[in-house]
Amino acid sequence: MEFLRQPWPWWVAGPLIGLVVPAVYWYGGRVWGISSSLRHLCAATLPAGLDYFRYDWKATGSWHLSMVLGVVAGGFLGGRVLGRPDDVVAIHADTRSALQAMGVQDFAGMLPADLFSLASLSTPAGLVLVVGGGFLVGFGARWAGGCTSGHAISGLASLQRSSLAAVVGFFVGGLLSAHLLLPLLLGATGGGP
Amino acid sequence: MSLASESCGTIGTAPRRDEPLWPYFGLGVFLGALFIKSEVASWFRIQEMFRFDAVHMYGVIGSAVVVAAGGVALLKALGLRDAGGRPIEFPSFDTTRVRPNHLLGGTAFGLGWGLIGACPGPLYALLGSGLPVMGVGLLAALAGAWTYGWLKPRLPH
Numbered sequence: 221m222e223f224l225r226q227p228w229p230w231w232v233a234g235p236l237i238g239l240v241v242p243a244v245y246w247y248g249g250r251v252w253g254i255s256s257s258l259r260h261l262c263a264a265t266l267p268a269g270l271d272y273f274r275y276d277w278k279a280t281g282s283w284h285l286s287m288v289l290g291v292v293a294g295g296f297l298g299g300r301v302l303g304r305p306d307d308v309v310a311i312h313a314d315t316r317s318a319l320q321a322m323g324v325q326d327f328a329g330m331l332p333a334d335l336f337s338l339a340s341l342s343t344p345a346g347l348v349l350v351v352g353g354g355f356l357v358g359f360g361a362r363w364a365g366g367c368t369s370g371h372a373i374s375g376l377a378s379l380q381r382s383s384l385a386a387v388v389g390f391f392v393g394g395l396l397s398a399h400l401l402l403p404l405l406l407g408a409t410g411g412g413p
Numbered sequence: 414m415s416l417a418s419e420s421c422g423t424i425g426t427a428p429r430r431d432e433p434l435w436p437y438f439g440l441g442v443f444l445g446a447l448f449i450k451s452e453v454a455s456w457f458r459i460q461e462m463f464r465f466d467a468v469h470m471y472g473v474i475g476s477a478v479v480v481a482a483g484g485v486a487l488l489k490a491l492g493l494r495d496a497g498g499r500p501i502e503f504p505s506f507d508t509t510r511v512r513p514n515h516l517l518g519g520t521a522f523g524l525g526w527g528l529i530g531a532c533p534g535p536l537y538a539l540l541g542s543g544l545p546v547m548g549v550g551l552l553a554a555l556a557g558a559w560t561y562g563w564l565k566p567r568l569p570h
Contacts, residue, residue, distance in 0.1 A: 224450070230469050233451030234476030240440065241477075242484025247436065249495035251504065254534040258558035272562030286434040287441040291534055292541035294445020295454075299542025302450055311457045312466035319460060330449065330539060331456035331530060336546050349528050354536070354550035356525025358557025361533060363518025363568060368532040371519070372474055375504075377481030382509040389519020390526060391463075397527025398463035405528075 224302050227310070241374050248283060253370025254291075255361035257284040305329055322406040335406075345405045356393075364389060432497065448538040456530025463527055514570040525557075 244252040259273070260281030267273035299305065306328040316327065326334040340346030361367040364386045366375060372390065375383020448454040453473055462470035488501060495501050526532055529550050531539055536554060539547040561568075 227452055228447070228450040230451065230472030231476060233447055233453065234473040235480040236447055237444070237473065238477035238480025238482075239484060240444065241481035242488055244440070245485065245488055245495065245501050245503070246493060247496050248432065249497065249499050249501050254532075254537075255558075258533060258555055259562070261555055262559045262562060266559060268559075268563070270562045270565075272565050273559075282434055283432075283437045286437040287444070288534075288537050290438040290441020290443075291445035291448070291537040292441075293438075294442040294447070295449055295538030295541025296445075296543070297442060297541075298446035298449030298538065302446060305543060309452050309455045309457045311455075311461045315457065315461040315464050315466045318464060319457070327457070330452070330454055330542065330544070336456065336544070338546050338549070341546065341549060349530075350546060350550045351553045353525045353527075353529025354553030355557040355560070356521050357529060357532060357536070357550075358525075358554030358559075359561045360518045360520070360522025360525055360557070361554075362558045362561040363514050364522055365514065365518070367522060367534075368474070368526075369534055371515075373477050373481055376478045378485050378503055378505060379482070380504055380509040381511050382515045385511040385515040386519035386522075389516045389521075390523040393520040393523020393525070394459075394463045394527040395523075396520075397524050398460055401524070401528065402460075 227307075237373065238377070241377050250283065251370065252374045253366050254284070254288065255358070255367035255370060256281065257288045258358050259362060260284055299330070322403055324406070345407075348405055353397075360389075360393070444534060445538040445541055448535045449542055454531055454535030454538050454542075459526065459530040512570055514568070517569060 241252050244250050260277045263273040263275065263277040263281070264285075308328055309330065319327075319332075324332045324334065326332045334340070335346055335349055337346070341350060357367070364371065366383070366386060368390070371380075371383040371386040376387065451473060452458045453470065458470055461467050485503065489503060493501065522532075529536075531547070531550070533554060536547055536551050540551055
């Protein structure tokens, strides 16, 4: 079972994720997506009389909510049973040096602990990355009608042009963040591009 | 607006009354482990993707799309019904239109993805892997989804 503890290569992980789409169509007649769970959680806890949250979230959302509860448990399985919290992600040397130039120092684990921790939330950069980033992910996914799972994978796989447009948007936004916002936030010095 | 307004297909498929939910929980466990072990939940991998430095994320997403498309084509070709015996409704190129919300919402999502380095699935998985700070990220995502619901009548679609 040692291979399960190694990082799983993209040519294993990608096809496994891809199989989920026909499996969910076949099992439940449903379009696979994850960000709808955010809507269901809002509808369940704080609908506030808004039209967007006025629907039977138990009927349409129980499967999404069961799935994301499983994803939390699976995160424990992947991160603590089949892996360790400080496993280093083998990113390309160019990415690593670009991030180092922006001041990122901690390369252990899934994300840099010097930027992502409860303590870092009191710094402007930590707050924008976690709270600002999280807010935009939730807001944008619902505005676009789907996230990476629903649009980039389910949507592209069934050749929806709306999903292609959303994925173009994902990249426009992501490129702006990675190349403009992140260097600004981290106060990059040294004049790199 | 009804669920049918959901632009990425629909989430409104009527549920089977007798449908057990544990298979979806099991699917989630599988996905959560996969998001961590394939490193798609890694902030470092997302930065690497947006810097075009490695094939990893493109390989994951690209091969997922190819396999998913093959599976969907097979389901269509065989004319299979779902496990509850109903015909499967597939959204398609002909039934979907590009609207402003796809580009604008997509860009807002991408801005967030490049900052927090995790899309919604990985947010749940990272929380489970023992990173409480991602619980704050998830709450922020919920606040974002709620704010969308509040502003929806005033946003372009």
